[in-house]
Amino acid sequence: MDASAFIDDLHNAVHIYCANGIDTLDGSLREQRCAALTPEQAAAALHGTSQLYLAIKEEVDTQLQKFEAYALETCLHVPAGLLVEQPSSTGANEAVDEAAVDAELAALRRQIAAAKHQGRKMAGEVQQYDAALATYRSSLGCLAGVPGALQGKENSLADDSRALAAAGLALQESCAELEGLRALRNSGGASGAGAPRDELAAEKEILRRQAAVRSAPADHLRRLQERLASGHTKQFAAIGAFTAALLVSLAFSSRSFMGGSLDSLSAAMGVSSGASRSRRMGDVAEVRLRQYERRQGLEVEGSSGGGGAEDNLRADDSTAYEQQQQQQQQQQRRWREEDKDEPGPAGEVLEVQLQQQEDAEGEEQPDLGEGAAEAALLDEEDQRQQREEEEEEAAEAAAEEDAADEGDAEEEDEGQQHAEDAAEEEERQQQEDEEAAGLEGAQQQQEQEHWEKHQGGDANQRQRQRGGKGSSAKGSSAKGGSKADREEEPQIAFLELPHLAERSPYLQAVAQCHNITCLSQAARQRRDPGQFLFPHFFVVGWQKAATTSLFFHLRTHPQLVAAWEKEPEFFSDDCGYDPFDCPLGAQLRYMYKVLRLGEALAADLRVAGAEASTHYGRNGHKLARSMRELFPWLKIIASMREPISRTLSMLAHNLDLHSKGCLAKGDAYPCLKKELVQSNYSDPFEAWMEAYPPSQVLLLQYERLTSEQHGKAVLRKVKGFLGIDPELPSEAATIGRNNTRKQHLEKAGALEGGQQPKGWRIKRHEYEDLVSIVRPDAERVASMAEQAGWASANEWMAAWEMAWQATLNTCTRKGRCELRPN
Numbered sequence: 134m135d136a137s138a139f140i141d142d143l144h145n146a147v148h149i150y151c152a153n154g155i156d157t158l159d160g161s162l163r164e165q166r167c168a169a170l171t172p173e174q175a176a177a178a179l180h181g182t183s184q185l186y187l188a189i190k191e192e193v194d195t196q197l198q199k200f201e202a203y204a205l206e207t208c209l210h211v212p213a214g215l216l217v218e219q220p221s222s223t224g225a226n227e228a229v230d231e232a233a234v235d236a237e238l239a240a241l242r243r244q245i246a247a248a249k250h251q252g253r254k255m256a257g258e259v260q261q262y263d264a265a266l267a268t269y270r271s272s273l274g275c276l277a278g279v280p281g282a283l284q285g286k287e288n289s290l291a292d293d294s295r296a297l298a299a300a301g302l303a304l305q306e307s308c309a310e311l312e313g314l315r316a317l318r319n320s321g322g323a324s325g326a327g328a329p330r331d332e333l334a335a336e337k338e339i340l341r342r343q344a345a346v347r348s349a350p351a352d353h354l355r356r357l358q359e360r361l362a363s364g365h366t367k368q369f370a371a372i373g374a375f376t377a378a379l380l381v382s383l384a385f386s387s388r389s390f391m392g393g394s395l396d397s398l399s400a401a402m403g404v405s406s407g408a409s410r411s412r413r414m415g416d417v418a419e420v421r422l423r424q425y426e427r428r429q430g431l432e433v434e435g436s437s438g439g440g441g442a443e444d445n446l447r448a449d450d451s452t453a454y455e456q457q458q459q460q461q462q463q464q465q466r467r468w469r470e471e472d473k474d475e476p477g478p479a480g481e482v483l484e485v486q487l488q489q490q491e492d493a494e495g496e497e498q499p500d501l502g503e504g505a506a507e508a509a510l511l512d513e514e515d516q517r518q519q520r521e522e523e524e525e526e527a528a529e530a531a532a533e534e535d536a537a538d539e540g541d542a543e544e545e546d547e548g549q550q551h552a553e554d555a556a557e558e559e560e561r562q563q564q565e566d567e568e569a570a571g572l573e574g575a576q577q578q579q580e581q582e583h584w585e586k587h588q589g590g591d592a593n594q595r596q597r598q599r600g601g602k603g604s605s606a607k608g609s610s611a612k613g614g615s616k617a618d619r620e621e622e623p624q625i626a627f628l629e630l631p632h633l634a635e636r637s638p639y640l641q642a643v644a645q646c647h648n649i650t651c652l653s654q655a656a657r658q659r660r661d662p663g664q665f666l667f668p669h670f671f672v673v674g675w676q677k678a679a680t681t682s683l684f685f686h687l688r689t690h691p692q693l694v695a696a697w698e699k700e701p702e703f704f705s706d707d708c709g710y711d712p713f714d715c716p717l718g719a720q721l722r723y724m725y726k727v728l729r730l731g732e733a734l735a736a737d738l739r740v741a742g743a744e745a746s747t748h749y750g751r752n753g754h755k756l757a758r759s760m761r762e763l764f765p766w767l768k769i770i771a772s773m774r775e776p777i778s779r780t781l782s783m784l785a786h787n788l789d790l791h792s793k794g795c796l797a798k799g800d801a802y803p804c805l806k807k808e809l810v811q812s813n814y815s816d817p818f819e820a821w822m823e824a825y826p827p828s829q830v831l832l833l834q835y836e837r838l839t840s841e842q843h844g845k846a847v848l849r850k851v852k853g854f855l856g857i858d859p860e861l862p863s864e865a866a867t868i869g870r871n872n873t874r875k876q877h878l879e880k881a882g883a884l885e886g887g888q889q890p891k892g893w894r895i896k897r898h899e900y901e902d903l904v905s906i907v908r909p910d911a912e913r914v915a916s917m918a919e920q921a922g923w924a925s926a927n928e929w930m931a932a933w934e935m936a937w938q939a940t941l942n943t944c945t946r947k948g949r950c951e952l953r954p955n
């Protein structure tokens with residue numbers, strides 16, 4: 134049945150039902166009630182029923198029509214408009230072309246479907262707009278208090294936006310710099326053979342720009358951050374957080390990028406003493422920066438009527454500020470074009486000027502011009518240092534020769550290391566000479582003569598004054614008064630640290646220091662949250678326990694400004710283990726050139742200063758207590774390796790370098806025994822433990838530190854101990870492997886030449902004897918580790934037992950075993 138027939142049937146059925154109902158009512162009235170009625174009453178009643186029928190019929194018709202319309206519209210999807218026009222009861226249906234109506238209906242259905250789809254879409258959009266509107270409304274609510282809060286602070290807001298603009302500008306420039314450096318690094322690294330000078334120049338350039346990239350935007354951002362943190366524009370705290378994040382990422386990216394570039398350059402150049410070269414280049418960069426900053430300072434003063442860049446930065450007139458910025462940029466561009474050797478963007482870096490020689494040479498020194506004079510000072514300083522080092526090394530090498538047969542293998546190692554360094558120094562000197570020929574030429578020679586004169590003698594005389602290795606600094610101190618007395622206090626001119634007066638009292642105090650005792654006293658001043666006391670930690674040993682890998686890993690951390698080179702050995706070699714009796718000039722060099730105090734200050738001392746020297750650890754009994762007096766806050770990290778393999782590594786180092794030393798005689802047993810009976814870990818380490826509270830000392834086990842399984846956890850522990858982010862520089866970062874001995878061998882071609890010893894034979898009972906020598910010390914260390922909570926004694930011993938067992942596993946049935954180097 135089709136739908137319209139169904140409706141018709143329904144129609145009829147309802148009508149019949151109604152009619153039947155009325156008929157029944159009629160009949161009932163007539164038969165049962167009307168008999169008692171008068172004829173008029175009966176007629177009135179029947180009229181009533183017929184009226185009722187009509188009323189019911191009309192109502193039923195109306196309802197049925199509505200139902201029909203509803204059914205046609207919803208079941209048959211006939212549009213309402215069409216129904217109205219459709220004369221349902223006029224009989225015009227017949228006139229309608231059903232096919233046409235069907236087609237129209239289909240089209241209308243499609244339109245309806247499209248309209249419904251559009252409607253749903255719009256409903257979704259309306260929902261989104263509603264949500265957005267709600268957000269805007271609530272934002273508006275939040276901002277309602279802003280105008281009031283900012284009233285009267287328009288100037289400081291203007292300053293903020295200027296500072297933000299300056300920071301952005303500096304960042305932009307730094308990005309360009311970084312891009313340039315990346316290109317430079319790529320070209321430098323890939324330049325191949327025959328271009329060492331180009332690479333040298335590239336390295337210089339990178340170092341020079343590095344300082345600027347690091348300091349300029351960082352300082353702008355820091356100032357901005359300070360402004361925002363100062364409370365007058367709290368509504369913009371998010372900007373403060375943003376700049377803080379930028380600061381951290383800037384520090385991290387520039388340092389890791391630069392570190393990588395220097396390493397790859399050094400590697401590309403095949404230079405083993407990359408660190409010392411870097412330092413030297415860093416010095417050149419410092420001088421160039423000073424020249425630049427001075428020039429810039431004068432220029433700015435001249436153009437702004439003496440106000441200086443900082444004042445101009447604060448100027449209310451933003452147009453003047455923009456002009457100022459443009460002028461500075463133009464000036465920088467001009468300088469770059471005028472003199473390619475001159476530095477690029479300025480960094481407001483705190484620098485220290487070593488002027489002790491300059492003063493002495495004041496009358497006689499020819500007028501070299503400001504830049505040349507400064508460069509000469511630097512060269513001279515380097516030369517003096519270098520000569521001293523060479524002389525010391527020569528004397529030490531001689532002493533080592535004498536001492537070699539006495540079997541002090543550890544000291545011998547140092548001597549040989551020095552001899553190697555001396556060779557590198559020679560190479561370095563040669564390069565410096567070449568550079569000097571291009572830059573200062575004869576002036577450098579003159580400077581050298583002035584210096585010789587001022588110092589009152591030739592190199593040999595100075596060597597005699599120092600008394601060679603045997604007397605060292607300490608010995609000479611006994612003969613001729615303290616070194617601090619003998620050496621004139623250097624006069625230091627500090628370049629102004631921006632906003633020094635607004636910095637923390639601690640930073641202000643440190644910024645005034647030019648000796649290490651002053652650093653100690655400055656620590657009494659109040660610090661800002663996040664500032665580290667300087668220096669923050671030392672890695673004190675032990676030699677051949679992966680200290681180099683550890684140090685260089687830590688150095689990549691963005692919260693660290695660690696010494697460029699490993700093992701400055703300042704407190705042992707320069708101070709003769711007495712931190713209160715170090716030569717003043719050496720102290721200054723140590724603070725600024727080794728510990729990089731200038732950079733730490735520029736970073737608001739929110740970075741940890743550090744160095745790593747293995748002499749310190751093994752001489753704890755000489756140094757720990759006085760070190761505690763000097764730097765009571767210092768954190769101490771030591772790494773210890775299974776003692777026989779550590780000693781073997783140390784002896785092998787000497788052998789590979791110079792084919793001499795104890796192991797060269799072939800029999801490893803007496804050689805190792807002699808060394809092992811006269812050294813131990815626990816005595817010197819105990820001195821460190823006694824001097825410093827347990828919370829400031831951390832002992833690592835080489836085997837865990839370098840293991841794949843535990844290495845990362847150990848590194849996190851180290852960083853946690855130091856109070857720096859344990860997940861940086863990267864969660865996945867491992868310690869890496871720095872094998873100095875292998876590098877030396879590779880450099881010398883020894884690996885190809887077959888000079889590397891494959892191993893040493895030792896009899897089983899001899900090895901067992903060695904184990905019995907070291908075991909008590911090992912157990913003592915294990916128990917110290919357990920007491921301090923660094924490891925369980927059993928775990929500690931198990932790692933070393935395993936190393937011993939590994940050697941015993943190589944033993945043949947005849948009891949001949951092999952000691953294998955790494």
Ligand SMILES: Nc1ncnc2c1ncn2[C@@H]1O[C@H](COP(=O)(O)OS(=O)(=O)O)[C@@H](OP(=O)(O)O)[C@H]1O
Nearest residue numbers: 676677678679680681682782839869870871872955
């Ligand atoms: N990641 C890792 N894994 C395993 N071994 C490692 C690692 N890093 C350094 N080393 C080994 O540590 C030895 C060098 O230690 P140091 O850097 O402290 O030596 S040094 O005192 O600075 O010369 C040296 O050991 P030997 O090879 O036995 O001489 C390095 O090979």
